[in-house]
Amino acid sequence: MSDARGLSRQQMCDRLAMEFEDGWIVNLGIGIPTLTSNCDFGDKAIIFHSENGVVGYGPLAAPGKEDMHLVNAGGQHVTLNPGAAIVHHADAFGMIRSGRIDVTVLGAYEVAENGDFANWKMAGQKGGGIGGAMDLAACAKHVFVAMEHVTRSGRPRLVERCAIPVTAKGVVDLVITNYGLFEITPDGMALKEIAPGVSVDDVKAATGCNLIVPSEVPPVRLRG
Amino acid sequence: MPKSKVYVDFDAAVADIPDNVTIGFGGFAVVGQPVNLTGALAAQGAKSLTCVSNGLRGGATLPDDAPTLEWLVKNDQVKKVICAFTAPTRASQKLAFTEYYESGRIDAELVPQGTLAERMRAAGAGIPAFYTPAAVGTELAEGRETRVFNGREYLLEEALPLDYALIRAYQADEFGNLRFARAQRNFNPLMAMAAKVTIVEVEEDILPLGAIDPDDVHLSGIFVHRLVKVPPAPEGWWPMRASEIAARAAQKGASR
Numbered sequence: 001m002s003d004a005r006g007l008s009r010q011q012m013c014d015r016l017a018m019e020f021e022d023g024w025i026v027n028l029g030i031g032i033p034t035l036t037s038n039c040d041f042g043d044k045a046i047i048f049h050s051e052n053g054v055v056g057y058g059p060l061a062a063p064g065k066e067d068m069h070l071v072n073a074g075g076q077h078v079t080l081n082p083g084a085a086i087v088h089h090a091d092a093f094g095m096i097r098s099g100r101i102d103v104t105v106l107g108a109y110e111v112a113e114n115g116d117f118a119n120w121k122m123a124g125q126k127g128g129g130i131g132g133a134m135d136l137a138a139c140a141k142h143v144f145v146a147m148e149h150v151t152r153s154g155r156p157r158l159v160e161r162c163a164i165p166v167t168a169k170g171v172v173d174l175v176i177t178n179y180g181l182f183e184i185t186p187d188g189m190a191l192k193e194i195a196p197g198v199s200v201d202d203v204k205a206a207t208g209c210n211l212i213v214p215s216e217v218p219p220v221r222l223r224g
Numbered sequence: 225m226p227k228s229k230v231y232v233d234f235d236a237a238v239a240d241i242p243d244n245v246t247i248g249f250g251g252f253a254v255v256g257q258p259v260n261l262t263g264a265l266a267a268q269g270a271k272s273l274t275c276v277s278n279g280l281r282g283g284a285t286l287p288d289d290a291p292t293l294e295w296l297v298k299n300d301q302v303k304k305v306i307c308a309f310t311a312p313t314r315a316s317q318k319l320a321f322t323e324y325y326e327s328g329r330i331d332a333e334l335v336p337q338g339t340l341a342e343r344m345r346a347a348g349a350g351i352p353a354f355y356t357p358a359a360v361g362t363e364l365a366e367g368r369e370t371r372v373f374n375g376r377e378y379l380l381e382e383a384l385p386l387d388y389a390l391i392r393a394y395q396a397d398e399f400g401n402l403r404f405a406r407a408q409r410n411f412n413p414l415m416a417m418a419a420k421v422t423i424v425e426v427e428e429d430i431l432p433l434g435a436i437d438p439d440d441v442h443l444s445g446i447f448v449h450r451l452v453k454v455p456p457a458p459e460g461w462w463p464m465r466a467s468e469i470a471a472r473a474a475q476k477g478a479s480r
Contacts, residue, residue, distance in 0.1 A: 054406075068285065071252070071253045088410060088411070089252070097358070127311060129308070135337060135338030135358040
């Protein structure tokens with residue numbers, strides 16, 4: 001079992017969502033990042049883009065109200081916000097490659113202190129699942145990662161160098177785990193905020209790279 | 225008067241597909257997925273196929289006994305798959321394809337999803353190759369041609385032409401002009417443009433010429449060759465809600 005300490009998955013996504021700016025075009029990967037579409041953005045207008053060409057989707061459809069022709073990239077039945085548009089796959093990825101996506105939030109197996117990350121292939125696996133991650137990681141203006149701090153067997157996911165094949169090199173800006181918020185800086189991995197119930201020593205012990213730790217680490221900002 | 229593009233059923237529409245061809249299977253997470261044509265191709269039995277598809281299974285809105293590319297895999301009809309996922313998208317899922325691939329019985333080419341779409345768009349647009357930033361610096365780019373433009377490294381990707389495309393659309397007229405509903409477009413127009421022969425399963429009755437306003441045509445009939453109307457369930461396959469799948473499974477269990 002994964003370590004249940006610290007932030008819930010929804011809290012992790014809520015915290016990353018606070019970094020979104022008004023008007024941003026946001027693409028969410030499958031897994032934990034999907035929960036970001038549930039976040040309360042207050043006055044900010046956030047436009048969700050999905051790889052299958054849905055631009056401006058809203059909350060999940062209520063059971064029985066699903067439009068069978070309408071899913072997000074995770075195959076979930078979503079609704080459309082006013083102003084939504086739908087394009088085909090090549091246009092959806094044209095938006096990605098040409099730099100129109102402000103941030104992509106992706107899951108990962110490992111993130112390295114140099115901003116490399118790996119999320120498509122596990123150690124020793126033949127093949128894997130790339131989906132849209134390589135296009136997004138190479139081209140989005142910001143790459144945020146949301147993942148559990150350690151693997152099921154307790155190994156750190158924040159590492160010096162990725163041991164498994166990378167999705168893209170040097171692209172990650174920000175990482176949220178159940179233990180805290182981390183920023184990839186030119187000097188390495190910095191602990192920015194720490195989860196309730198977790199100590200700096202806990203974080204260091206569960207992290208596989210050097211951490212830049214300020215003298216006072218603020219708690220993770222949470223809503224309400 | 226040219227030959228009609230309207231075929232009586234799925235079997236007739238796929239009857240002449242030979243062995244050793246490359247076939248695109250459209251759709252994304254069941255939406256726009258050619259479920260009925262895939263079933264007909266499994267029954268038809270063409271072998272040594274190279275299959276191009278985002279993934280193999282589709283999604284949660286198809287019951288387990290609905291036809292997917294998995295049927296062709298289990299029938300030993302597939303030589304190679306070109307896709308964005310060789311692994312299932314959910315850890316709980318198991319794919320025959322993954323087993324066949326890992327044991328070497330089927331070859332696979334794993335491609336970033338945007339590159340997969342663009343390779344077919346390029347084929348349909350008469351462009352032999354292009355450069356993309358996706359996959360630069362990864363295992364997929366090892367030993368391949370890259371080039372720097374404006375200070376950034378890009379990977380050379382070649383167009384992916386298809387012999388056949390199997391797709392699903394919402395409306396068609398007799399010329400094959402297509403309209404898609406909501407997220408049904410996905411890979412479908414790209415595969416149709418990349419293919420020599422495009423076969424479409426159509427959800428509504430095939431319309432007379434002029435019934436679709438030219439402004440509303442999403443894909444010109446120039447790229448479309450064969451049309452089959454999807455009959456109502458249970459004769460034809462339609463995506464189902466989880467509750468409908470559960471009710472259907474319970475009914476099947478009871479009648480057994």
